[in-house]
Amino acid sequence: METLANLESFVRSAETGSFSSAARRLALTPAAVSRNVAQLERNLGIRLFQRSTRGLTLSEAGERFLQTVQGSLDSIQGAIADITVNAGQPAGVLKLSAAPGFGMDYLLPLMPAFLERYPAVTPDWYFDNRPLDLIAGGFDAAIGGGFDLPPGMVARELGRMHLIAVASPEFMRGKRRPKDPAGLAELAGIVMRSPLSGRVRTYVMRNGAGAEMAVVQKPVMTVSGPDAIFPATLLGLGVGMVAVPHARPHLESGTLERLLPDWYSDIGPISLYFTSQKLLPAKTRAFVDFVTEAFRAQKLAQVLSVHGRR
Structure with a gap:
């Protein structure tokens, strides 16, 4: 019976195209991810990836295997995340990205109330105007516009x-x-x-x-x-x-x-970017819900446009 770690290493490596990117997403070392995938290949008796200096390419068998296990893995992780979210207090470092002007004008003012509600969460802000690779950078969430939407990420529009x-x-x-x-x-x-x-x-x-x-x-x-x-x-x-x-x-x-x-x-839209909702840790779900509600309650979407407050 394959371990969840082996399957997860395979699926995330296939999604990101490299062991290094998968490792950042899984909080493991690239060597650990590579070992997990190699062990999975040995146990199955098939080669799942074609490896080269330019990265990873799924083999034909790897493509079929990914289609079979990807949805099931997400369901299992979603069930685990749901238990964690509902049973655990949001806690830990929350790595966030936002454009400097927008972040300081509209997000930092929300932080006192957020931290009062979730004192065990430590926001780690990166203020940058450049679109970032959110998964490769290990970000929990980002707010802005112009981000590519890689597999496993979703966007919730806050305003235009x-x-x-x-x-x-x-x-x-x-x-x-x-x-x-x-x-x-x-x-x-x-x-x-x-x-x-x-x-x-x-x-x-x-x-x-x-x-x-x-x-x-x-x-x-x-x-x-x-x-x-x-x-x-x-x-x-x-x-x-x-x-x-x-x-x-x-x-x-x-x-x-x-x-x-x-x-x-x-x-264009100003959106809140984060990983698939089924896989959200408690700290990220708390932040997403808090910011979404704050934008609604304070009518911040209207503030951003010519159709808002006069």
Whole structure:
């Protein structure tokens, strides 16, 4: 009878394509995962993987075996996780990832109440604008946008982030207001370089009638992340495409003004990423439920978009 460890090492290695990635997911060493798979192969009398310097490839027999055992393994682990969740107090280090600006503005303020409810959980935050390999990095959960969704991960949408074109009154003094997004090309702009491709990020704006138009900017400054665009815009250096929640209080105070009031850019969902719900440890399930409820109760999804609070 095969051990659960051998089967789990095989399935996770097949899902991730390497012993090292499976080891990080299972909190084992790559050598231990390799031994478990080798023992499974010896016991079955078949080769499950073709091994090469470029990684692992399932053999034909390995493909058939994976299809047979994968669902059953998830069911067994789900039953174990369910017992643990229901019987155990959430505890341990919770490794989390979020973009710096969003994380500090919206997630850190939730932590006092979260830690008061779950004092045995220790959040370990990684603030980074770059999309990460959540499984390979050993993360329990992440919040942001643009993540690839590998096997075994799910995403729960929290809201959609909208950008608007803003500038300081001092910068706009004596300048002609653009009539559409293409008109932004006549004004100095603060643009962002993609941390992955190195190319300047481009946007498409839409209006209330459903029309869409590409944003054209004349760079006066290029920055490497969105958190620098807002202060540079506030300093009067140029027009910035700024997230609605950052811009809103300054629009109300008059330190910024919105250009193209009927236009905005929807840059996609802000989601909570975590492993398959059946396999969640208690600490991760507690965090997922807490953040989801906080976004609902505080109506944070509305705060992120042009359709929210005015």
